[in-house]
Amino acid sequence: MAVSAFKKSTIVRTKFAVLRAGFRATELIAPRYGARLATSLWFKTPPSPAPSPLPPGGFAFEVTAMDGVVRGTYWGDGPVVYLVHGWGGRGDQFAEFVEPLRSTGHRVVMFDALSHGLSGPGPSGAAHAHGVEFGRALDAVAARFGPARAIVSHSMGAVPALLAMRDGWVGADRLVMISPMVELATYFDRFGEQVGFGPRIRRGMDAETKRRTGYPVDEFALARLASDLEPLPPTLVIHDRRDRRTSYEQSAAIVETWPEATLISTDGLGHLRILRAADVVHASVRHVLADVADSDNRADAIA
Template sequence: MATFAAISAAFRTLEHTAPGLGGRWAERLWFTVPDSGARADVTPTAPGRPLELRLQGGLLVGQHFGEGPVVYLMHGWGGRRAHLGAFVDPLVAAGFSVIAVDATSHGDSGPGEAGPGRSTILEFADLLAALSAAVGPAHAVVAHSIGCMATSVALQREELSAGRLVFIGPMADIRPYTREFARRVGFGERIRTRMVRRIEQRVSMDLAYFDVPSMADRMSAPPPPLLLIHDRQDKETRPSDSEDIAAAWPDSQLTLTSGFGHRRILSAPEVVREAVSFITTPAPSPIPSPAAPGHDVSAR
């Protein structure tokens, strides 16, 4: 297998000699699912029942915990359902039914239309739509990273109904991250623009469609109340993404944490408690003022 240094060197050469070929390679890397590993897994003590779904010919694997109003857990890119395992026991104890499923080519699930080892945001959204069709509307959805964007897409397409949303470390807009991807991998604008064009061809829409702040205005029904939680030291998604979403979402509140990063935030007790409290609160949460967007939670 080529080293990262060799891949970057090859991209630098292709940037000048064959940007079209570089764009095809970059697009393939963009949709390739990284190894999620098990470092961030949390195993619930609540007994879970196996859950399987067929989606686009692929088998999706998950678990169903507890009884009561349904809460869906949606992991992020390169994640798996066990990354959100810390939410299961508190939600079950609060009287909820919790459903967590691995997206296509993630965790224990098989591939979808994108093929083995690959996936797209639309396949994440299709999973949520399939869950909603099979199980019913969600009392709440707890989502992480790109899973937040997929949740917003499913809501916008009216394929998912949810009473409340918790977005942890969300990505607000794909477009800036194509530049970050180019910087990390080592190619320039000639390859990046071709990569973006190929991405848009694959999903059959402009990347502007996935801009989460603007989705609140495009939804036919009022968007559900939203709690955003983002860590200042998140190196995968920017805390400003949550600020942008909070500014555009009519009923939202934002908590900024410190010291948890992008994945450890999912098992932080303070974060889990706040999310569960938000989900169990009957009345809508107040909209924070621009001068006081939220409060802080620090890692101990």
């Protein structure tokens, strides 16, 4: 077992070293090719996590988005709450949210984005996707179930949810963003640092992303999207201070700029366990149900 793990680790390190060397070379001699490769790697979806058990009483559904099949499950009747997972995730990661929302008189709708979970591929092809495909999946689901009382999103799912609202594909009275990815450009920069490409490929990634999605990279940013939404619905942001995947500091900063936003901070729940924390679920449900008291940029904490 230990030998096998060592061999696997060695293979991964070797492949990563080759990748870095390749990007250093293409930065100098073929930056357009390097940009296409980097963008393809970025938009490649990771393997979906193992499915989580779903609460009883749900009904499966299918809709079509961008010629791809989007599969999901819904529970209950009443005002609709959409649950939008993040990159590499799946709808059932919100399993803990279903019964608390259903029991308060809501229809709860979760789905897998294109090339995620049980859904089929979209225009990007098998095992590839991007934020617009996420947003169009939400658009297709909302066309089936109607306007939202609230949209609850996790991680990267926050950006396409807000994009869908900004572009008129879906409306919502309230928003909950858990561990949101605040802007895509920051993660492109980090990706370049990790795999070793420079400014020529980095600029090319921006151009390639616009070609593939139809949107410039700076459109995939919560601040930019929110500035076009007047007014922005009351928004609850919940983020763990020790999240290693998305930036707590960026979430805290953006809440300061939104007039009807509240930040709830957690400590030690990380990026994924936060979705299973009872206090996080209850805070989200309270926000969906009613105005958040004293929400003028107040910061609460969940232990």
